[in-house]
Amino acid sequence: MKRLFNPSSIAVVGVSANPAKVGSTIFLNLINNGYGGKVYAVNPHHKELFGKRAYAKVSSIEGAVDVVVIATPASTVPSIIRDAKKKTNNIIVISGGFGESGNKDLEKKLKRVAPKNMVGPNCLGIYSAKSKFDTLFFAEHKLPRPPYGDTAIISQSGGVGSTILGLAAKEGVGIHSFVSYGNGYVLDESDFLMEYARNKEVGKILLYIEGVKDGRKFSKALAYAQKRKPVIVLKAGKQGKAKQAATTHTGAIAGSYLTYKAVFKKARVVEAESFEKMFDYAKIFSQPRPNGNRLAIITNGGGLGVMAADEAVKLSLELPQFTPSTTRMLRKSLPSYVSVNNPLDVVADAAVERYKKSLQAVMEDRNIDMVLVNILLQPPGMDTSLVETIRGFVGKKPLAVVVPGGMLESTLRRMLTQSGIPTYPYPERGVDALYTLYSSSKTSPTL
Amino acid sequence: MKRLFNPSSIAVVGVSANPAKVGSTIFLNLINNGYGGKVYAVNPHHKELFGKRAYAKVSSIEGAVDVVVIATPASTVPSIIRDAKKKTNNIIVISGGFGESGNKDLEKKLKRVAPKNMVGPNCLGIYSAKSKFDTLFFAEHKLPRPPYGDTAIISQSGGVGSTILGLAAKEGVGIHSFVSYGNGYVLDESDFLMEYARNKEVGKILLYIEGVKDGRKFSKALAYAQKRKPVIVLKAGKQGKAKQAATTHTGAIAGSYLTYKAVFKKARVVEAESFEKMFDYAKIFSQPRPNGNRLAIITNGGGLGVMAADEAVKLSLELPQFTPSTTRMLRKSLPSYVSVNNPLDVVADAAVERYKKSLQAVMEDRNIDMVLVNILLQPPGMDTSLVETIRGFVGKKPLAVVVPGGMLESTLRRMLTQSGIPTYPYPERGVDALYTLYSSSKTSPTL
Numbered sequence: 001m002k003r004l005f006n007p008s009s010i011a012v013v014g015v016s017a018n019p020a021k022v023g024s025t026i027f028l029n030l031i032n033n034g035y036g037g038k039v040y041a042v043n044p045h046h047k048e049l050f051g052k053r054a055y056a057k058v059s060s061i062e063g064a065v066d067v068v069v070i071a072t073p074a075s076t077v078p079s080i081i082r083d084a085k086k087k088t089n090n091i092i093v094i095s096g097g098f099g100e101s102g103n104k105d106l107e108k109k110l111k112r113v114a115p116k117n118m119v120g121p122n123c124l125g126i127y128s129a130k131s132k133f134d135t136l137f138f139a140e141h142k143l144p145r146p147p148y149g150d151t152a153i154i155s156q157s158g159g160v161g162s163t164i165l166g167l168a169a170k171e172g173v174g175i176h177s178f179v180s181y182g183n184g185y186v187l188d189e190s191d192f193l194m195e196y197a198r199n200k201e202v203g204k205i206l207l208y209i210e211g212v213k214d215g216r217k218f219s220k221a222l223a224y225a226q227k228r229k230p231v232i233v234l235k236a237g238k239q240g241k242a243k244q245a246a247t248t249h250t251g252a253i254a255g256s257y258l259t260y261k262a263v264f265k266k267a268r269v270v271e272a273e274s275f276e277k278m279f280d281y282a283k284i285f286s287q288p289r290p291n292g293n294r295l296a297i298i299t300n301g302g303g304l305g306v307m308a309a310d311e312a313v314k315l316s317l318e319l320p321q322f323t324p325s326t327t328r329m330l331r332k333s334l335p336s337y338v339s340v341n342n343p344l345d346v347v348a349d350a351a352v353e354r355y356k357k358s359l360q361a362v363m364e365d366r367n368i369d370m371v372l373v374n375i376l377l378q379p380p381g382m383d384t385s386l387v388e389t390i391r392g393f394v395g396k397k398p399l400a401v402v403v404p405g406g407m408l409e410s411t412l413r414r415m416l417t418q419s420g421i422p423t424y425p426y427p428e429r430g431v432d433a434l435y436t437l438y439s440s441s442k443t444s445p446t447l
Numbered sequence: 448m449k450r451l452f453n454p455s456s457i458a459v460v461g462v463s464a465n466p467a468k469v470g471s472t473i474f475l476n477l478i479n480n481g482y483g484g485k486v487y488a489v490n491p492h493h494k495e496l497f498g499k500r501a502y503a504k505v506s507s508i509e510g511a512v513d514v515v516v517i518a519t520p521a522s523t524v525p526s527i528i529r530d531a532k533k534k535t536n537n538i539i540v541i542s543g544g545f546g547e548s549g550n551k552d553l554e555k556k557l558k559r560v561a562p563k564n565m566v567g568p569n570c571l572g573i574y575s576a577k578s579k580f581d582t583l584f585f586a587e588h589k590l591p592r593p594p595y596g597d598t599a600i601i602s603q604s605g606g607v608g609s610t611i612l613g614l615a616a617k618e619g620v621g622i623h624s625f626v627s628y629g630n631g632y633v634l635d636e637s638d639f640l641m642e643y644a645r646n647k648e649v650g651k652i653l654l655y656i657e658g659v660k661d662g663r664k665f666s667k668a669l670a671y672a673q674k675r676k677p678v679i680v681l682k683a684g685k686q687g688k689a690k691q692a693a694t695t696h697t698g699a700i701a702g703s704y705l706t707y708k709a710v711f712k713k714a715r716v717v718e719a720e721s722f723e724k725m726f727d728y729a730k731i732f733s734q735p736r737p738n739g740n741r742l743a744i745i746t747n748g749g750g751l752g753v754m755a756a757d758e759a760v761k762l763s764l765e766l767p768q769f770t771p772s773t774t775r776m777l778r779k780s781l782p783s784y785v786s787v788n789n790p791l792d793v794v795a796d797a798a799v800e801r802y803k804k805s806l807q808a809v810m811e812d813r814n815i816d817m818v819l820v821n822i823l824l825q826p827p828g829m830d831t832s833l834v835e836t837i838r839g840f841v842g843k844k845p846l847a848v849v850v851p852g853g854m855l856e857s858t859l860r861r862m863l864t865q866s867g868i869p870t871y872p873y874p875e876r877g878v879d880a881l882y883t884l885y886s887s888s889k890t891s892p893t894l
Contacts, residue, residue, distance in 0.1 A: 138825045159748030166853030241766040242756035245790045274875040301606030309689035319688040343692045376606045378585045406613030428721040
């Protein structure tokens with residue numbers, strides 16, 4: 001499946017003279033956005049498209065073709081595949097209009113000719129951040145692409161998937177690659193789970209599903225993947241009307257949520273209860289695993305410290321006193337009006353240096369397993385040099401940063417996230433992320 | 448208390464030659480950011496400051512002084528107040544360093560001389576969006592001020608309060624005014640609750656507290672205010688270590704959370720469990736009250752519809768079928784491949800017009816009490832004309848909009864919010880806000 005994600009040559013079937021059409025958008029994205037391989041346009045009615053030679057069919061392309069992307073009306077897809085298979089088994093069918101629209105005959109026909117590495121139909125296909133192989137039919141100005149990183153995304157839904165990508169781009173979260181597999185007639189969530197589990201460049205996997213067809217295969221793939229790296233699953237379509245809506249959406253049977261929960265629990269994957277939490281958790285898994293549930297909170301805003309402590313207490317995290325030696329060190333390096341407690345309120349007049357000294361002491365404290373840093377950016381001594389300072393402590397113990405507020409704060413959050421520091425807009429979300437890291441480490445002794 | 452929030456003349460005590468100092472920042476904000484009244488600088492060691500005449504003491508100012516703002520070392524505050532009282536009883540003490548720092552004698556001294564309208568000490572004071580009366584000691588570039596609106600904010604914590612203001616500015620939420628009262632030796636949360644309850648320009652009140660001193664007064668003020676307009680309370684410092692942290696922070700005794708919960712319940716105010724939710728709820732209370740719990744979901748992304756439905760089911764909201772006449776109308780105006788269900792998935796190729804037709808039908812449906820609109824902005828037919836379209840439906844039935852995603856989506860969210868349409872970044876938060884509006888209406892028959 002390596003070639004499917006990193007092709008050296010791509011044929012796009014369904015490029016037309018209209019740049020706004022799906023096939024054209026994919027073709028133009030590929031030739032304009034830095035993809036380094038060969039890209040061929042296929043359209044029997046044109047000799048040239050966008051200044052490039054157009055081919056009548058895939059098999060008339062002289063050179064090798066690693067991946068074929070099809071964006072033509074559903075009825076034309078089976079015969080295009082029959083021809084394209086002369087070149088490759090890696091075929092992505094973007095087109096919808098099969099079983100999900102009631103065309104069961106066309107679905108059967110497609111399944112009969114489908115090669116072993118077919119993605120789709122009715123999907124967004126693949127986005128690979130490193131090679132810039134990209135079949136998303138949204139222009140860059142509508143969907144800015146995220147930077148390269150180690151998070152892989154598997155999404156049954158195209159809309160949910162592309163929304164996650166947009167969010168990643170905005171927050172500065174690095175994405176390894178993305179696949180939306182739609183109806184999944186051949187390759188499905190389990191195949192991609194296995195692929196990403198084996199790929200050493202992938203550090204964690206996000207999975208959005210509404211329903212899976214082969215429960216046994218899914219259960220095995222989940223367990224296999226989770227043994228190798230964190231898997232965060234969002235299962236939508238849980239009960240009643242939501243389940244029915246899922247069936248209308250992807251044609252999948254949403255199944256009993258209790259069964260899914262049991263499968264998730266057995267595989268020890270992290271279940272995100274919402275879209276928002278899926279992303280929150282993705283960020284925290286860049287951190288080392290905590291040895292226990294003892295949290296330290298450092299803050300320059302008393303109220304933020306109190307709110308973080310509330311959430312910690314609610315989740316049964318401990319907020320221990322620092323060791324006598326840490327306390328001594330903190331008393332020495334902090335002003336006398338700072339009370340050395342946990343939460344440690346370094347007070348609103350703190351400059352970045354005071355955070356550095358506090359982190360130095362707290363990170364070494366043997367009573368502490370993980371650290372939450374709250375930042376109010378408004379006081380005069382606080383600025384973006386915080387990023388460098390905090391980066392110096394990454395990797396020692398799990399660390400999450402909270403920067404609540406407006407525009408300036410969003411910018412700082414983005415800078416921190418891009419530096420590999422999981423950053424959140426509210427204290428509760430930072431604490432919840434650390435808690436999830438802790439509880440998943442507890443239940444996953446293999447990690 | 449009217450003058451305190453809308454003074455025609457202000458004296459700032461503690462302006463110095465250094466523009467970065469607290470007193471100078473307040474003075475410069477007042478003279479540069481559009482405040483229309485008179486502003487006097489007070490400092491016995493200067494004849495002139497920032498090109499303006501400086502006065503040795505408040506009482507030497509010739510004209511009337513409606514409000515005195517004091518930002519000098521704690522020890523100097525009582526004598527400044529003694530002099531200032533010759534001019535006014537409206538005095539805001541920004542300075543900290545009293546009881547909260549262990550200076551109990553100074554606290555007693557201050558209380559003895561305090562006038563009846565004293566705010567603080569140890570606070571940010573007041574921000575009034577309309578008059579631009581503003582004692583926040585953060586420059587505009589560090590804390591952009593939010594636009595004018597009908598939400599009033601009362602915050603025990605300065606840091607939490609200013610963070611809420613920054614967030615409001617970013618999201619485009621209109622703020623009537625803001626008060627951070629710090630140690631609250633004279634005026635406290637209950638006084639401001641009463642004041643805002645009576646002020647006709649205030650539509651809703653956000654209250655952040657860690658602990659109150661006079662429980663009986665608080666309980667009465669809460670009930671009084673909630674009978675007149677929605678009050679949303681965030682109580683921090685609930686249990687154990689979080690309670691201790693609150694005591695260190697504002698010197699207040701956090702008290703038993705169960706007692707607070709009982710008080711909130713009796714007054715029928717909405718309790719926000721987190722910072723994030725406080726803001727989510729503030730937005731939804733611009734909407735009319737629903738007559739029941741029957742929700743319609745309109746979406747152009749199937750997955751978003753499923754997630755919203757999941758949350759609705761979790762919160763026991765109903766997702767009824769539309770009436771036969773609505774169903775007929777929708778079948779007539781939507782393409783044949785749109786299945787008319789609730790959630791109503793108008794499909795990814797929908798342009799803005801399809802939302803308009805769907806909203807027209809659903810808003811008239813007598814089976815429906817409230818409406819959630821999910822928007823994927825990436826498809827070609829979707830653009831910012833959505834704002835005008837949706838605005839046409841405001842006021843009929845409660846409405847919340849969800850626009851998840853990246854940069855473009857944030858901009859659309861802001862535009863919608865500024866048009867008075869409560870807008871959220873995730874389906875769950877939109878549904879939760881509508882649920883809160885519903886459940887608070889149910890328990891508040893007077894509203």
